[in-house]
Amino acid sequence: MASNYRVIGTRPIRPDGYGKVTGKDQYGADTFLPGMLYAKVLRSPHPHAVIKRIDTSKAEAFPGVEAVCTGADFPTVTSDEAIDSGEETISARFMTALSMANHKVYYKGQPVAAVAATSPAVAAEAVGLIEVEYEPLPAVDDVLDAMKPEAPLLHGDLYTERLTGEEKRPSNIAKHIQQSRGEIEKGFAEAEVIVEREFNTQMVHQGYIEPQAATVQASPDGRLTVWTSTQGAWQIRTQMATILDMPEGRIRVIPTEIGGGFGGKFTPYVAPVAAVLSRKTGRPVKAVMKRSEVFQATGPGSGGYIRLKMGAKRDGSIVAAEAFIAYDAGAFPGSPVGAACLTGLSPYTIPHLKIDGYDVVTNHPRVKAYRAPGGTPMGMAVESVVDEIAVELGMDPIDLRLKNAVGPGDRMTNGVAYNSIGFKELLQAIKEHPHYTAPLEGEFVGRGVACGFWTNGSGTSTVHLNFNPDGTVNLIEGSTDIGGSRASMAMIAAEELGLDLSEVRPQVSDTESLGYNDGTGGSRVTYATGVAVYRACKDALNELKSRAAILLEVDEAAVTFSGGIFRAGAAKEIRIQDVIKQLGKTGGPFEARGVSGSLQRAPAFGASLADVKVDPETGKVQILRWTQFQDVGKAIHPAYVEGQLQGGAVQGIGWGLSEEYSFKDGHMLNPSFLDYRMPTALDLPMIDTHLVEVPASDGPYGVRGVGEVCIVPPPGAIANAIYRAVGVRMTELPMKPECVWRTLQTAQQEQVSETSQAG
Amino acid sequence: MAGKVPVRLCVNGSEYEILVEPRQTLLEVLREEIQLPGSKEGCGNGNCGACSVMMDGLASNSCLILAVQADGKEITTVEGLADGMQLHPLQQAFLEEAALQCGICTPGFLIAANSLLKKNPDPSEAEVRHHLAGNLCRCTGYDKIVRAVLKAAAAMRAESSKEEVSA
Numbered sequence: 001m002a003s004n005y006r007v008i009g010t011r012p013i014r015p016d017g018y019g020k021v022t023g024k025d026q027y028g029a030d031t032f033l034p035g036m037l038y039a040k041v042l043r044s045p046h047p048h049a050v051i052k053r054i055d056t057s058k059a060e061a062f063p064g065v066e067a068v069c070t071g072a073d074f075p076t077v078t079s080d081e082a083i084d085s086g087e088e089t090i091s092a093r094f095m096t097a098l099s100m101a102n103h104k105v106y107y108k109g110q111p112v113a114a115v116a117a118t119s120p121a122v123a124a125e126a127v128g129l130i131e132v133e134y135e136p137l138p139a140v141d142d143v144l145d146a147m148k149p150e151a152p153l154l155h156g157d158l159y160t161e162r163l164t165g166e167e168k169r170p171s172n173i174a175k176h177i178q179q180s181r182g183e184i185e186k187g188f189a190e191a192e193v194i195v196e197r198e199f200n201t202q203m204v205h206q207g208y209i210e211p212q213a214a215t216v217q218a219s220p221d222g223r224l225t226v227w228t229s230t231q232g233a234w235q236i237r238t239q240m241a242t243i244l245d246m247p248e249g250r251i252r253v254i255p256t257e258i259g260g261g262f263g264g265k266f267t268p269y270v271a272p273v274a275a276v277l278s279r280k281t282g283r284p285v286k287a288v289m290k291r292s293e294v295f296q297a298t299g300p301g302s303g304g305y306i307r308l309k310m311g312a313k314r315d316g317s318i319v320a321a322e323a324f325i326a327y328d329a330g331a332f333p334g335s336p337v338g339a340a341c342l343t344g345l346s347p348y349t350i351p352h353l354k355i356d357g358y359d360v361v362t363n364h365p366r367v368k369a370y371r372a373p374g375g376t377p378m379g380m381a382v383e384s385v386v387d388e389i390a391v392e393l394g395m396d397p398i399d400l401r402l403k404n405a406v407g408p409g410d411r412m413t414n415g416v417a418y419n420s421i422g423f424k425e426l427l428q429a430i431k432e433h434p435h436y437t438a439p440l441e442g443e444f445v446g447r448g449v450a451c452g453f454w455t456n457g458s459g460t461s462t463v464h465l466n467f468n469p470d471g472t473v474n475l476i477e478g479s480t481d482i483g484g485s486r487a488s489m490a491m492i493a494a495e496e497l498g499l500d501l502s503e504v505r506p507q508v509s510d511t512e513s514l515g516y517n518d519g520t521g522g523s524r525v526t527y528a529t530g531v532a533v534y535r536a537c538k539d540a541l542n543e544l545k546s547r548a549a550i551l552l553e554v555d556e557a558a559v560t561f562s563g564g565i566f567r568a569g570a571a572k573e574i575r576i577q578d579v580i581k582q583l584g585k586t587g588g589p590f591e592a593r594g595v596s597g598s599l600q601r602a603p604a605f606g607a608s609l610a611d612v613k614v615d616p617e618t619g620k621v622q623i624l625r626w627t628q629f630q631d632v633g634k635a636i637h638p639a640y641v642e643g644q645l646q647g648g649a650v651q652g653i654g655w656g657l658s659e660e661y662s663f664k665d666g667h668m669l670n671p672s673f674l675d676y677r678m679p680t681a682l683d684l685p686m687i688d689t690h691l692v693e694v695p696a697s698d699g700p701y702g703v704r705g706v707g708e709v710c711i712v713p714p715p716g717a718i719a720n721a722i723y724r725a726v727g728v729r730m731t732e733l734p735m736k737p738e739c740v741w742r743t744l745q746t747a748q749q750e751q752v753s754e755t756s757q758a759g
Numbered sequence: 760m761a762g763k764v765p766v767r768l769c770v771n772g773s774e775y776e777i778l779v780e781p782r783q784t785l786l787e788v789l790r791e792e793i794q795l796p797g798s799k800e801g802c803g804n805g806n807c808g809a810c811s812v813m814m815d816g817l818a819s820n821s822c823l824i825l826a827v828q829a830d831g832k833e834i835t836t837v838e839g840l841a842d843g844m845q846l847h848p849l850q851q852a853f854l855e856e857a858a859l860q861c862g863i864c865t866p867g868f869l870i871a872a873n874s875l876l877k878k879n880p881d882p883s884e885a886e887v888r889h890h891l892a893g894n895l896c897r898c899t900g901y902d903k904i905v906r907a908v909l910k911a912a913a914a915m916r917a918e919s920s921k922e923e924v925s926a
Contacts, residue, residue, distance in 0.1 A: 011857070013854045013855060014854070014857070017853075017854045017859070018846075018854070020859055020862030020865055021837075021846065021850040021853050021854060021859070021862075021865060021869065022797070022837065022838065022840070022841055022846075022850065023795070023796075023797020023798070023836065023837035023838045023866045024797070024838070025862060026796070027796075027799065027863055029796075029799070029800065030790075030796040032791075032794070032796075120787075121780070121782065121783075206897075207895075207897045208861070208863075208897055209799070209801040209807055209809055209861075209863045209864045209895060209896070209897055210799065210801065210861070210863040211800070211801070257861075257862065257863075258861060259799070259801075259861050259862070259863025259864075260860075260861045260863060260897050260898060261861075262897070288800075290803055291801065291802040291803055291804070291807075482860070482861055483860030483861055483898055484857065484860060637857075639856070639857035639903070640857055640860070642857075642903075643857055643860055643898070643899055643900075643903060644860075646899060646900035646902045646903070647860065647897070647898045647899050647900045648900075649900055650899075650900030650901070651897070651900075672802065672804060672806060673801075673802045673804075673806035673807050673895060674804070674806045678895055678897065679900075679901075680891075680892040680893075680894075680895065680901075681887070681888040681891040681892055681894075681896075681901040681904070681905060682888045682889055682891075682892035684888075684900065684901055684902075686884075686902050686905070686906075687900045687901075687902045
């Protein structure tokens with residue numbers, strides 16, 4: 001099909017690429033200022049303890065140390081106000097505790113003091129001289145243990161939040177979410193096949209390669225300038241203002257380039273500490289985390305326990321589903337269990353539903369968003385059970401899903417109706433894909449499929465366009481570019497203005513040079529910031545049309561615009577570049593603006609198709625072939641859309657096969673990239689992608705966000721492939737060799753005992 | 760603190776004579792003293808490869824090398840890959856193939872791939888994957904990186920055969 005577009009759907013070189021391949025772009029740790037000091041944070045060695053005493057005198061006297069700070073130097077924040085932290089909100093008092101503890105520590109690695117010194121080495125040596133006396137408390141290390149009434153309490157003032165009934169006793173259960181539809185008992189009574197499974201998953205880390213970093217300069221007039229790598233400059237501003245109890249307008253956040261985030265870089269972990277130290281010294285202070293600090297003291301993705309029971313009729317219609325989901329929030333409330341309740345079962349039309357979700361605190365690091373936050377563990381559970389039903393019924397797994405798949409007008413588990421979605425089209429595309437029917441040869445090999453759903457975000461974006469005397473355009477956006485979004489924004493502008501991509505220069509703004517922007521998360525940038533670009537272009541064309549009318553000496557109403565040319569009748573025309581060049585003659589410079597907000601959601605469906613080989617001797621699973629499917633609405637820059645699918649798939653593969661926080665009594669045992677095992681190039685085949693384009697209901701071109709849903713299906717696809725390879729159902733993540741091996745051994749022993757009983 | 764030690768480094772073709780602390784890594788000296796922050800610290804213990812530099816022709820994790828160990832060595836960082844305004848074929852291929860998203864690991868991958876292509880101008884996909892296994896990328900899933908390296912290798916082979924013909 002011929003494209004209606006000139007720029008959209010092509011694969012140009014991204015405008016910001018040159019700085020990145022030549023090493024010139026500045027990332028979080030690349031801020032160097034005259035007179036700069038280096039901060040180092042002292043972190044709690046205990047997962048749960050009362051701070052009895054801190055003595056900083058030796059550190060203060062150490063040569064090269066310019067300032068020391070503790071919780072006493074931070075404002076006391078007691079408010080429970082929900083503060084915007086990018087893809088979630090967090091209670092003000094708990095958010096503050098992520099930057100600096102006061103009186104009590106709730107997880108290993110929580111900051112208790114910090115030093116600013118003339119070099120990183122001096123700072124590191126000096127924090128070792130700070131004396132802290134702790135009274136250790138018993139640590140809560142597991143979600144189900146934490147839910148028990150006799151469990152040690154993290155917070156004496158935390159009461160379970162639920163719609164009905166008031167709690168009288170404090171608890172580690174911060175929230176209980178309930179969703180239901182129909183009558184669950186009736187549903188299971190109608191079912192002819194029922195499958196029930198329990199799943200256990202662990203915390204995982206986003207694994208961005210760039211550690212958190214911030215440099216802060218305090219000014220005598222009370223202002224702060226913050227250079228930091230973040231997914232949301234405006235969210236950093238809001239959170240720092242809360243933590244430091246100061247007006248937002250006095251903080252300027254200048255976002256640097258960002259070395260990955262995946263949901264984990266919305267929180268100012270070290271920036272408030274650098275701010276306090278800069279205030280004490282008057283000098284710029286840089287704080288950069290080490291990798292072990294990133295693992296232990298930033299927000300990983302949640303793990304937890306899921307029990308899922310689903311029932312279907314012989315014809316394949318799923319009639320009932322009941323889920324118990326307990327997610328680990330870490331030290332403070334706020335796990336993404338709500339998203340698990342919403343997204344896991346929403347792909348299917350299930351008349352009878354009962355979902356209970358629990359947000360549970362433990363003495364682990366406080367979780368943060370991680371790509372489709374909350375979606376992946378629940379996706380693994382649902383897609384495994386659906387696959388098992390297909391096997392029980394002797395149905396093709398895609399046919400079973402097609403029979404139950406939601407379409408426009410069907411409802412999510414929370415009752416909200418879907419607008420335009422492409423789940424059925426996606427399933428059909430899998431069925432017709434050569435990978436699905438390709439022969440699979442050899443011993444211990446299997447093919448698995450799994451799907452995933454994500455609501456996607458929208459939110460607010462602001463875009464300005466201004467114009468250069470050479471006829472080119474500057475595009476100012478507030479969305480951090482984390483993976484090529486400058487390219488897609490410039491492409492939308494070039495498309496609408498009839499310009500060449502090289503004539504549009506995109507730039508990411510700081511918080512003082514542009515209106516408010518939500519962060520780069522929730523798969524929202526290409527969608528919502530794209531809408532803002534589109535509207536800014538319409539705004540620009542309105543004004544440029546009147547300028548063209550002056551230059552063409554016609555009435556504005558007679559002017560039309562297409563393909564970059566303003567025309568009045570057959571004889572008179574002028575290129576948009578020539579109108580821009582002559583703005584000075586036609587009334588002077590102007591700025592065009594576009595703002596997006598209140599857009600409908602543009603939900604995303606994705607799927608993974610995996611061929612694996614299992615080594616029964618070791619339990620090691622090898623990925624032989626992989627195809628990632630997704631309804632992307634409309635791919636603006638297909639190469640970067642594919643890149644999102646490939647990257648998301650591989651994060652999902654890592655989650656599926658090797659990645660986990662290994663805890664013992666609240667201590668993470670593997671806080672390094674050596675022991676926290678992310679996939680390398682050697683572990684993987686090429687990741688094929690297949691883009692389905694079902695236009696979204698709102699916004700230009702039918703664009704949907706593409707970043708997140710791709711991480712949801714991979715673990716389920718791998719688990720289903722393992723079943724088809726060796727006949728065992730995996731119910732734990734990661735499906736690391738020892739886990740697969742043990743499951744195979746247990747299955748063999750059961751078989752032996754069954755055979756001997758039968759004999 | 761121990762006294763500083765003089766070190767001579769040739770970085771991207773320029774000679775530097777500097778005083779370093781014995782405990783300072785080559786990465787820290789490149790970034791902080793010589794002001795070439797293109798090499799990145801992702802882990803500080805040799806697991807991610809973001810700090811990769813060429814040292815006397817070998818790709819090395821500069822976070823694991825003390826600056827004093829690099830005395831007298833020739834170092835190439837990502838800033839030294841391009842020939843002035845002329846991008847290295849690997850840099851060009853990474854741009855064309857969309858082989859970077861956030862870009863933080865890109866300097867390390869370019870250095871590692873360059874060291875592979877110096878030894879083996881015509882690597883297979885498996886050889887590229889094997890050689891790049893010491894570099895972590897969290898954005899791309901490696902697919903487009905592997906393709907970019909294979910494309911750059913082909914471009915470099917075509918270029919060198921052209922040179923042979925004209926010579």
